[in-house]
Amino acid sequence: MVLPADDDTRPTGGTRPTCVDRSAGFDRSARVPAALRRAVADGLIGEDRPLAAFVDVQGVRDGVAALHGAFAHVPDVLHTFAAKACALVPVLRLLADAGMGCEAASPGELRLALDAGFAPARIVLDSPAKTRAEIREALALGVALNADNLAELERVADLRPPGCASVLGLRVNPQVGGGTIGPMSTATAHSKFGVALRDPGARERVVEAFARRPWLTRLHAHVGSQGCPLPLIAEGVAALHDLAEEIDARCGRRQVTSLDLGGGLPVNFDGDTVTPTYADYVSALTAVRPAVLDGRYRLVTEFGRSLLAKNGFLAARVEYVKDAGGRRVALTHAGAQVATRTVFMPRAWPLRVSAYGPDGTPKDAPRLRQDVTGPLCFAGDVVAHDRPLPELAEGDLVVLHDAGAYCFSAPWAYNSLPRPGVYGFAFRAGGVGFVTVRPAQTLREVSQESGLAQADALLDGFTDPSRP
Template identity: 70%
Template sequence: MTPVPPAPPRPASERVAAVLPAALDHGLLCGHAPVVGFLDTDGIRASVAALHTAFGAAPDVLHTFAAKAASLVPVLRLLAAAGMGCEVASPGELRLAREAGFAPSRIVLDSPAKTRQEIAEALALGVALNADNLDELERIDALRADGCASVVGLRVNPQVGGGAIGAMSTATATSKFGVALRDPGARARVVEAFARRPWLTRLHAHVGSQGCPLELIAEGVAETYRLAEEINAAVGHRQVTSLDIGGGLPVNFADDGVRPTFEDYTRALTAAVPGLFDGRYGLVTEFGRSLLAKNGFIAARVEYAKRSGGRRIAVTHAGAQTATRTVLMPGSWPLRVGAFDARGRAKAGPPVAQDIAGPCCFAGDLVAEARELPLLAEGDYVVLYDTGAYYFSTPWAYNSLPRPAVHGFTVDGTGARFTTVRDAQTLDEIAAESGARHADGLLALTR
């Protein structure tokens, strides 16, 4: 029996309206839990279904989830159950993927700084890996045993240019990732590297993510496709059998709308590379933010409401420790903010310009400046929308602020139901993480 695909989720603002009061009733948001992350399980499953549908014309495709976008084992296990693989970029992420139950054959290891030990472990497990450079291929030569089950690829930088956010653009002329194809002699060296290694069967490229237009991403994929054709022609047979085209679909943070969609992306790919979905090459994708961002939010209590220099300021418990990119790069990562009262109901009233400040001890810890919202007061709540990816799953330990709890939810005819994804970090755990067991270590050196 074919499983019924999940229904498209309601807009994020509607989900928050249903979930926030219930979370307060359940005590998930309270005095000792003033900031919490929430994830919509149905929304995540619907996003995965939309991805699979958009690539339905491709006869051989492995969709992997970029673990860095939500490095939480229950999230990864949910994605594995929904038919995803997992892309990892460190030993820690590989461990999380294995804890989540991904088969090694559905895990792809990417990193520009793999050690020999990391490479050896991946090869022993049968995990696929993409070498970042030609020197790394030399290491794989020495470590790879006959009969190894790992698919091995080479990452190339098509150097097609950058998007609106330089830090998120990975196909610029000087990007640290991959073999720069347009550098003198580089293309010939890549072809020669494949000719010397019959087991090297995959090409990988990733142009960037937020701020990169679909046409730019598609151009990078097209350049990679052309290189695969060139390699296969040079070696005289079909050695390159798959293309890892990365992820990078941008997310709309301006409103509830999902745009661009995965369907928009596949249309752009088809226009740039007409043969991409004909089955000549297996495909691997590595989406992260586009699957999770719209399916999560942060809720935080307003601890104080004050005024400074004529500006109203709401001091909350969500700042740089959870919304790091937004605080440090507000022009590139603006977030929508919602205002709710102490019972979780949307606040009414005339909009007033307010700064939404966080708890971190530096002046720039502002999630939003001069944002027009109903006037916030002590005990109210703010919601940061579209934060299901990266925000609360990879917190910053500034001021030794504890990592917030994360809860999953579903909403049905009976209301909202919750489950714990990650417990809030305790003060004992902060002390242990900060070396409490070795408290006298430095003093010992002074004796």
């Protein structure tokens, strides 16, 4: 049965009924088949709904608990969730209820964070191209803000109101190098983010900027996540710590009071094992710079993918199968519109694919090398190339694992495909229960989003007939 969505819109922090969750005895590999079978039975996925997304509620809570546990010995930490990883209000509210803050990288994400119930003091705004209006709003709300560059810092100084409650910081680029995925590496020599610390004169300008502004108390750096090994991430954190010590020494006072350790953990897309863990991350920091964790500086973290990726999956119906060039091709409804990175960078972002029958039970058939493709009208829309899978047939289902981050809330609108429904699931006394996180988009809503109300605007919408 599909459970009704929780209509409680109170900010987090109030008393809520606690649901009994029976998933603790299930490992992740068992949760997915159980949830899929029930989703098929309840009509959440099938011929009329050929694509759907699912969030493991207990898995998310377990991830947050693991994060807090790894840092339990650190005196003062604010763990924020990078909203871009899953920018859905019910998911954000779940994370807030579990004890997370929120990192926003756009005015839209800031709005979502506020609507999800995060207190402004537990939100960090990191957008690299903030307008004056965005800065004013953040400062008026008391949201923490990291300026991306020295020019933005001047704007903040001009717009900062008397008695401003916002914690204000500056993003620096430690230029420690990139990982294995170039576009995901943010601490390279030519990165667009932050003040490039190793450029001539840049470090001195940063130190001077802090010395002239007693209200500037936070340093922020982001090395990257996927494709970045832990030693590289730790090197970036150590560089941030060194700069904070230098600033405090120059100022002759406790100027920097917090360090924002941007970026997250790489995710293992090869299997169900969670590696590296948050404990591994803490160990890497301890090995390189134990003083980061001694409590002198308040820490802020910004994990996203590592909290959600393994706690979500996509299920898609196989619409057709055919052979082309000696290889089987399965045409499904999950392609680049939901797995954009996988389609365009398959080696960097491979997703595991599993085969299920129409009733949601795992397929038990000889394996055949197959391409699993999506519905978009371009040849490269392939989510799995030459993958050995049980032979797929029309009406079967494929599951894309580890899709809980970046796949649900940032669909690509190519071919005007409707966004899939997103459902949260939990194991209760009566079995698997579902709630709607985001309803499936209707075709009418697609048209409305594409200017339906202004359909005649280009024909007779101009007040001056002489205008082209």
